[in-house]
Amino acid sequence: MQALxxxxxxxxxxxxxxxRYQTRILDEMQPMCCPGCQAVAEAIVANGLEDYYRFRTEPAEKADSMPDDLLEKLRLFDQPELQEEFVIHQGKTNQVQLSLDGISCAACAWLIEKKLARLAGIKQIAVNVSARRAIVSWYPQQVALSEIINAIEKIGYHAQPFHPQQQEENFKNTDRAYLKRIGLAGLMTMQVMMIAIALYFGLFGNLDEDIREFMHWISLGLSIPVVFYSGAVFYQGAWRALRSGGVNMDVPVSIAIWVLFIASAKATVLARGEVFFESVCMFIFLLLISRFLEHRARHKAAQISANMSKYIPVTATLVEQGNTRDILAKLLKTDQTVLVKPGETIPVDGQVLDGHSHVDESMLTGEFEPVTKTPGSEVYGGALNQSGTLTIRVLRPLKEAMVNQILRLQDEALLNKPAIAQLADRISSYFVLAVLLISALTFWFWHAQGNANAFWIMASVLVATCPCALGLATPSALTSAMARLNRQGVLLKRADLLEALCEIDTLAFDKTGTLTEGKFSLQQTINLSAHSDEMLLRLAAALESYSEHPLAKAFAPYAGTLAENVQVMPGFGLIGWIDGQEYRIGSQHLMSHPVPDSLSACNVLLADRNGILAGFVLTDQIRPDAAAMLKQLNHYQHCIISGDNQQNVSKIGQALQIDRLYSQCKPEQKLKKMQELQHQGQHVLMMGDGINDAPVLAAAQVSVAVGGATELAKNAADVILIKPSLTLLPVLFNMAKRSRAKIKQNMAWALGYNLLVLPLAVCGYLTPWLGVVGMSLSSIIVVANSVRLLKADS
Structure with missing residues (x-):
């Protein structure tokens, strides 16, 4: 052995x-030349096939391996400077988010998790199939990041640190690949179908047997690119599942394709028996279209949320020894000092050292009213500085800023979301194993009886009971429902959400921007002066025209009078001169006279030197369609989970007759409240619009982002209402119920048909040709039933 x-x-x-590469074979450690050969050898040993090496007469072909340059590129990910971009340090462990290419179902996620869990140094691995991402926590002293990515590459998937732009590019590449496969399959299917129909119905007249065989050879030639190229996506998924010891939907699909194709090719070569090339091509074509539609839904959702990174600050003004210079925000370190001018984005989480300003934190808190910042106040990266200049001490680097913490919290909530089992996958997994066993027993029985048609009887069993209709039952209904919803202004990121919606019993709403319009308007004017209301509103509008405060916009319709020498008092209001008179507008802290009790409900006051003239009540308007939406969904439990104060939340709750109210909730408190509801056994749908809603949206069983929501909320949500109408929510629930009914009808038909024809095929009463016709009709019936979802009332 030493010589070897x-x-x-x-x-x-x-x-x-x-x-470097070794595998224990036949009780001895054997050398391997590359990770590809090592992976193949380990698979042979794991499946109890070691005798292959004992009795083989020649060496195996070299297994595919990663190129040396790719291995070197992976080692670049171990450099600390590069890891600063995407690795989060959590004490003794590191955490990274990886984009995954090549995964198609839960079995793929299971395989990746199972393989990585065996890798020494891995603390936790969680794969999200719909997002095609994984979060990995590991001990850097025991395993390197390059080894983790290498382990994923060795089992047939591609991984790299997550980057939004790269994720979008991967979607586009997959999109183009699907279009090529569908285009080829569609073109060839038309040609093969024309030949098959003409032969079946005698449209060519009485053909000689040689001409008929020639037509079969043409069909074979046209089918080869469809089977080997267009259908390859199914075989890759099936191979990964089988290699991991499981069965997914790609397995029965691949078996059906190859049984039909091989039987047809054999009949063509031997010039006897039936051919089924048109069924092979049609089956591949229909399944590719179904998967492409689901992929495009994810692609469209990814495009909508592609701009989420705009909330992550890019540059900062660093102050060093009295001088300033621009640097990348991601390079800032704790205790450094930065300068933030009016209109600039705050680069990192920090503490104000000097300056007064209004800061718009709506992208973090979801509340529209800016927060006053003074020395000692804490500010957050991604918030917008509206007025004064601030000098800030850095508390945390950018990757640990609150905006990034919310992003990570959202991803972790997504990974902890309960998986919705696909009923068709579970049934077909057991069904295909049963069919394979019955087919094998059928062949053995008829062959033992000396029946020359034993193979064709077995082929009839496989063809007639092929789970084509079963494979189309769920995706055809879901994609039809998704297409209908898209036309109505509702975008679903995943098709299985329609099933999850049927389990919902509680509806949770954010307040600001969801149940309300997210902008202030004048509700009441309390006049304490001799002036008319119109005059007071013109005075207020003249002063507020100098303010960037959101409350000031409520007075814009009354503008007309000009003010002079206006002073902005951050956190208090404005002082200015109009027609030679001094006026003040703002909070009660700006007033130089006592505020009467009659104005206690007013949030803006107007005064001159002689006293307070008026008070204004500005409120956020309830959406006009909110009440109608809640009335249509009155059989669900309702609650509000908001970051606004208790008084405002109670007012909205009373107006909309919602009793369960949770106010003044920060993002982590919203998430905790959601988890409490779920621990009580409730299935919750959450509707929101702000960045502060992202974690709770990700944690809900189903989450909905309203029209006009922030990009981060859209990214976290499962469903996006493209049109700004809350009445689309009842439409969504109605379609979910209809699609579930169609799925049940489709599966009942598919299973009923298979159970009906199985005994006929086993007994030899059903020829392969009749099996193909029955299988095709079964699939057509399922698709036709699903397409009815595109109609309004079907």
């Missing part, structure tokens, strides 16, 4: 890195 130490035990090629 320099050659690979699997393929007998030269080993260049002795001792």
């Amino acid at each position: 130490s320099l050659i690979c035990f699997h393929c007998h090629q030269q080993v260049t890195e002795i001792g």
Whole structure:
């Protein structure tokens, strides 16, 4: 054995890195030349096939391996400078978010999690199939990031640190690949179908047998690119599932394709028997369209949320020894000092050292009214500085800023979301195993009886009971429902959400921007002067025209009078001169006279030198369609989870007759409240619009972002209302119920048909040709039933 130490035990090629790749075979450690051969050898051993090496007569072919340059590129991810971009340090462990390419179902996620869990140094691995991402926590002293990515590459998937732009590019590449496969399959299917129909119905007249065989050879040639290229996506998924010891929907699909194709090719070569090339091509074409529609829904959702990174600050003004210079925000370190001018985005979480200003934190808190910042106040990266200049001491680097914490909180909530099992996948997994067993027993029985048609009887069983209709039952209904919802202004990121909606029993709403319009308007004027209301409003509008405060916009319709020498008092209001008179507008703290009790409900006061003239009540308007939406969904439990104060939340709750109210909730408190509801056994749909809603949206069983929501809220949500109408929520629930009914009808038909034809095929009464016709009709019936969802009342 020593002489063999320099050659690979699997393929007998030269080993260049002795001792790096090894596998225990036949109770001895054997050298391998590359990770590809090592992976294949480990799979052979794991499946109890070691005798292959004992009895083989020649070495195996060299397994595919990653190029050396790719391995070197992966090692770049271990550099601390590069890891600063995307790795979060959590004490003794590190955490990274990876984009995954090539995953298609829950079995793929299971395989990745299972393989990485065996890797020494991995603390936790969680894969999100719909987002095609994984969050990995590991101990850097035991395993390197490059080894983690390498382990994923070795099992057939591609991983890299998550980046929004790169994720979008991956979607586009997949989109183009689907279009190529569908285009080829559609073109060839039309040609094969024309030949098959003409032969079946005698449209060519009485053909000689040689001409008929020639037509079969043409069909074979046209089918080969469809089977080998267009259908390859199914075989790759099936191979990964089988290699991991599981079965997914790609397995029965792949078996059906190859049984039909091989039987047809055999009949063509031997010039006897039936051919089923048109069924093979049609099956591949229909399934590709279904998967492409689901992929495009995810792609469109990704495009909508592609701008979420705009909330992450890019540059900052660093103050060093009295001088300033611009640097990247991500390079800022704790205790450094930065300068933030009016109109600029605050680069990191910090503490104000000097300056007074109004800061718009709506992208974090969801509340429209700015917050006054003075020395000692804490500010957050991503918030907008509206008025004064601030000098800030850095408390945390950018990657640990609140905006990034919310992003990570959202992703972790997504990974902890309960998985919705696909009923069709579970049934087909067991069904295909049963069919394979019955087919094998059928062949053995008829072959033992000396029946020359034993193979064709077995083929009839496989063809007639092929789970084509079962495979189309769920996706055809879901994609039809999604297409209908898209036309109505509702975008779903995942098709399985329609099933989850049927389990919802509680509706939770954010207040500002969701149940309300998110902008202030004048509700009441309390006049204490001799002036008319119109005159007071013109005075107020003249002063407020110099303010950037959101409350000031409520007075814009009354503008007309000009003010002079206006002073902005951050956190208090404005002082200015109009027609030679001094006026003040703002909070009670700006007033130089006592505020009467009659104005206690007013949030803006107007005064001159002689006293207070008037008070104004400004409120956020309830959306006009909110009450109608709640009335249509009155059989669900309702609650409000808001970051606004108790008084405002109570006012909205009373107006909309909602009793369960949770106010003054920060993002983490909203998430905790959601989890409490779920622990009580409630299935919750959450509707929101702000960045502060992102974690709770991700944690809900189903989440909805209203029209006009922030990009981050849209990214976290499962459903996006493209049109700004709350009445689309009842439409969504109605479609969910209709689609579930269609799925049940489709599966009942598909299973009923298979159970009906199975005994006929086993007994030899059903020819392969009739099996193909029955299978095709079964699939057409399922698709036709699903397409009815595109109609309004079907």
